[in-house]
Amino acid sequence: MRYGEIKKCDIANGEGVRVSLFVSGCTHHCKGCFNEATWDFDYGKEFTQETEEEILKALEPEYVNGLSVLGGEPFEPQNQRVLVPFLKKVKERYPGKTIWCYTGYLFDRELCKKSRARCEVTDEMLALLDVLVDGRFVEEKKNIMLLFRGSSNQRLIDVKKSLEQGSVAEWNPTIKRGID
Known part of the structure; x- marks a missing residue:
């Protein structure tokens, strides 16, 4: 797997301060995508043991709430196969930090059922996530006022609750934002 960027102090892609990993490779090709360069599976740098350690170290400070994967x-199945062992390490080392993931696939229709996204590690990857932002970016539904998503069709999903109840459970913020 390759990646385009690592942000070590990101407040846009999930709750609180996060470390964000932008993986390479995407077959959705959404019109208006903010990160079109990462469609290419060969874009960026190789994701290595050193990369893993760099991210794990960046997650260490107490003020960092967790990891976001975008x-x-x-x-994409080839990305899942690399991410699952890494996400296990994140959970083992930092059990109190959350893992968010952004995907163009739909949780209930494509990730939990037979689709081109499903592979032998999909269920394991889902079980490692706390929040999933699902759905393709739709330029015609773009709304910059939305919390942690780009278009109104995208959903913020509480993955653990959704897997427990067998249906989509909406994620609710835990950090008070001072907005009433």
């Missing part, structure tokens, strides 16, 4: 497309 793309490109993290749920």
Whole structure:
């Protein structure tokens, strides 16, 4: 797997301060995508053991709430196979930090059922996530006022609750934002 960027102090892609990994490779090719360069599976740098350690170290400070994985497309099968062992390390080392993932695939229709995204590690990857932002970016539904998503068709999903109840459960923020 390759990646385009690592942001070590990101406040746009999930709750609180996060470390964000932008993986390479995406077959969705959404019109108006903010990260078109990462569509190419060969874009960026090789994701290595050193890359893993760099991210794990960046997650260390107490003020960092967790890891966000974006793309490109993290749920392309070849990306899942690399991400699952890494996400396990993140959970083992930092059990109190959350893992967010952004995907163009739909949780209930494509990730939990037979689709081109599903592979032998999809269920394991889903089980490692706390929040999933799902759905392709739709330029005609773009709304910059939305919390942690780009278009109104995208959903913020509480993955653990959704897997437990067998249906989509909306994620609710835990950090008070001072907006009433």
